[in-house]
Amino acid sequence: MPELPEVETVRRALALHLPGARLAGVELRIDRLRNQLRSEELATRCVGQTIRAVRRRAKYLLVDFADGGGMILHLGMTGSLRVDPAGAEPLPHDRICWPLADGRVWRFNDPRRFGTVEVFADLAAAEPLRFAALGPEPLGETFTADYLHGALQGRSASVKSLIMDQRVVVGVGNIYASESLFRAGILPTRQGGRVGRAACARLVAEIRAVLAEAIDCGGTTISDFRAPDGSEGRFTIRLEAYGREGKSCVRCGEGHPIRRRVVAGRSTFYCPRCQH
DNA sequence: TTCTTAACCTGGAGGC
DNA sequence: TGCCTCCAGGTTAAGA
Numbered sequence: 001m002p003e004l005p006e007v008e009t010v011r012r013a014l015a016l017h018l019p020g021a022r023l024a025g026v027e028l029r030i031d032r033l034r035n036q037l038r039s040e041e042l043a044t045r046c047v048g049q050t051i052r053a054v055r056r057r058a059k060y061l062l063v064d065f066a067d068g069g070g071m072i073l074h075l076g077m078t079g080s081l082r083v084d085p086a087g088a089e090p091l092p093h094d095r096i097c098w099p100l101a102d103g104r105v106w107r108f109n110d111p112r113r114f115g116t117v118e119v120f121a122d123l124a125a126a127e128p129l130r131f132a133a134l135g136p137e138p139l140g141e142t143f144t145a146d147y148l149h150g151a152l153q154g155r156s157a158s159v160k161s162l163i164m165d166q167r168v169v170v171g172v173g174n175i176y177a178s179e180s181l182f183r184a185g186i187l188p189t190r191q192g193g194r195v196g197r198a199a200c201a202r203l204v205a206e207i208r209a210v211l212a213e214a215i216d217c218g219g220t221t222i223s224d225f226r227a228p229d230g231s232e233g234r235f236t237i238r239l240e241a242y243g244r245e246g247k248s249c250v251r252c253g254e255g256h257p258i259r260r261r262v263v264a265g266r267s268t269f270y271c272p273r274c275q276h
Numbered sequence: 277t278t279c280t281t282a283a284c285c286t287g288g289a290g291g292c
Numbered sequence: 293t294g295c296c297t298c299c300a301g302g303t304t305a306a307g308a
Contacts, residue, residue, distance in 0.1 A: 001300080034303075034304095076301090078300095114301080114302065166303085266300090
């Protein structure tokens with residue numbers, strides 16, 4: 001599932017292929033993803049544009065056009081982007097295709113249609129409004145123990161639901177929330193306001209470490225995620241909690257299985273012995 | 277204001 | 293083999 005490491009992996013791959021490319025057309029193979037797709041608006045604002053850069057903010061990809069316009073894309077749960085060579089046939093669930101002037105085709109594939117694609121005439125002007133509610137980047141300098149401790153103060157919701165709240169910190173989804181809390185030794189169900197300053201320091205350090213490690217591994221592939229070159233994320237084999245229900249805790253050893261329960265509506269994996 | 281839950285959506289797994 | 297049900301989860305809206 002695309003969380004920050006997966007989106008960053010996609011961004012890095014697209015940044016090798018798209019800057020300098022000119023969009024020669026746009027083909028909508030469906031009228032809506034999570035948001036309604038306006039074919040005329042997409043065609044008017046995309047066709048003829050040269051891509052200047054591909055950036056990331058939170059779990060969003062930003063595509064800058066040379067004229068100041070651009071697009072904001074979200075991969076949702078099953079979205080993927082790839083640049084096909086000239087002549088390559090579309091795959092099932094390819095929802096939007098952008099033929100490039102050099103013959104290649106940039107394609108957005110999304111089986112479950114939870115992704116979004118928005119186009120703006122002035123991307124720099126749209127960004128502050130579009131992202132006004134987002135919290136800090138977890139790998140940035142402003143995501144500190146003091147910041148997180150302050151953000152959790154007085155909150156009765158579970159710490160897991162709070163670190164997955166994009167207003168608190170961006171980019172952390174279900175997989176990396178479970179992993180970070182496991183490594184930090186914090187029970188996912190603990191109320192946010194009951195997480196002390198020292199525990200917040202451990203959690204910040206582990207969120208940063210887990211995300212950085214996952215980026216180095218090209219993300220995590222559970223079932224759907226693929227990088228633009230088709231490769232799977234290699235962080236999957238490093239998961240210590242997520243998806244390991246019933247298996248021995250890597251810290252406690254034999255006889256102490258990882259448990260699963262639903263927290264904030266999502267499957268959550270934890271060790272009741274070493275997380276408090 | 278804060279928190280929880282449901283809805284969106286489709287493919288795959290498992291049960292019968 | 294075919295049908296049915298459940299599950300996965302990022303985001304957002306609705307309701308408590």
